[in-house]
Amino acid sequence: MKNGKTVIADRGYDMNNILELIKEHQAIAVIPSRKHRKIQRKCDWWLYKKRHLVECLFNKLKHYRRLALVTINLPVHLWAFYHWPLFCYG
Structure with missing residues (x-):
């Protein structure tokens, strides 16, 4: 520090x-x-409220981590991941 x-x-x-x-x-x-x-x-408290911005950033990183991990896998898995909602709802 x-x-x-x-x-x-x-x-x-x-x-x-x-x-x-x-x-x-x-x-x-x-x-x-x-x-x-x-x-x-x-x-x-004004400075403490800025902590919210960092928390939101980490939340988005955790959310998109799933997409990043899927892209590393085989293209077949990637295709299935993106087209899964079409099969379920479509």
Whole structure:
């Protein structure tokens, strides 16, 4: 991690050891506090909402991974994959 960077994560990463590691690397943690914490940390919600863009990107990559894996296989499988809806609904 380079100095001056920001780590954006969801509430699942709100653990003291992770927060200390981020602090050791002189980065800013944008992680909302869990509800069970007695002292709630401040969170830059505007910056936290930008995390949604990265989540959408990974979701699309996972979705299209299936297409990428199919194209590696034999052309017969590729043909069947694309024409399967025609046989089922058609």
